[in-house]
Amino acid sequence: MVFGLSRNRKQRLNIVKAISLARIVEGKLLMMEERLKASMNDRFKELVENHYLNDKSYSSMLAAEIAERRKLLNAISSLRLGVERLRIRLETIRDIGATAELARGLTSMLRELKGNAAVAVPEISVMLGELEESVLELTTEALPIGGMQTSPGSTGIEDPDVKAILREAAEVAAERKRTLAQQGET
Numbered sequence: 001m002v003f004g005l006s007r008n009r010k011q012r013l014n015i016v017k018a019i020s021l022a023r024i025v026e027g028k029l030l031m032m033e034e035r036l037k038a039s040m041n042d043r044f045k046e047l048v049e050n051h052y053l054n055d056k057s058y059s060s061m062l063a064a065e066i067a068e069r070r071k072l073l074n075a076i077s078s079l080r081l082g083v084e085r086l087r088i089r090l091e092t093i094r095d096i097g098a099t100a101e102l103a104r105g106l107t108s109m110l111r112e113l114k115g116n117a118a119v120a121v122p123e124i125s126v127m128l129g130e131l132e133e134s135v136l137e138l139t140t141e142a143l144p145i146g147g148m149q150t151s152p153g154s155t156g157i158e159d160p161d162v163k164a165i166l167r168e169a170a171e172v173a174a175e176r177k178r179t180l181a182q183q184g185e186t
Contacts, residue, residue: 022087
């Protein structure tokens with residue numbers, strides 16, 4: 001617990017902490033991706049060489065290994081993109097001064113990421129657990145972050161630029177729904 005800080009400042013500190021943890025996890029996943037890609041390329045070169053030498057059994061073993069590494073690479077890439085989405089959402093919450101209530105949706109996103117990480121990369125799951133604790137600190141406090149105030153039925157957004165962007169997004173979403181409905185009819 002941070003003593004001597006106002007509640008608002010403490011929340012901002014918690015958000016910055018969560019963003020930092022997300023960046024660390026994202027960087028670690030990116031490094032894992034790069035290493036895995038490099039090892040897959042090396043294995044593929046070895047596979048081509050053995051295939052050229054007509055070593056069928058070793059070639060099929062290498063192909064199976066490359067296929068498993070490709071699955072792991074896809075899982076890590078997906079996980080990294082999920083962490084990136086989470087980080088961007090946290091940065092948005094920090095930048096627009098959202099309330100802790102708007103941060104509550106992050107916990108379900110984090111739990112899903114943590115479950116996926118437990119299967120693919122267990123050590124990342126531990127780091128996501130720390131990030132989840134940090135986000136939970138945000139969501140347990142129902143205090144406004146920044147200058148936003150919420151009332152029942154409102155989004156709590158006072159910035160006119162943010163409101164304009166939300167209106168534009170709503171219009172685009174409505175247009176997409178109409179287009180999909182028309183495509184479904186044909």
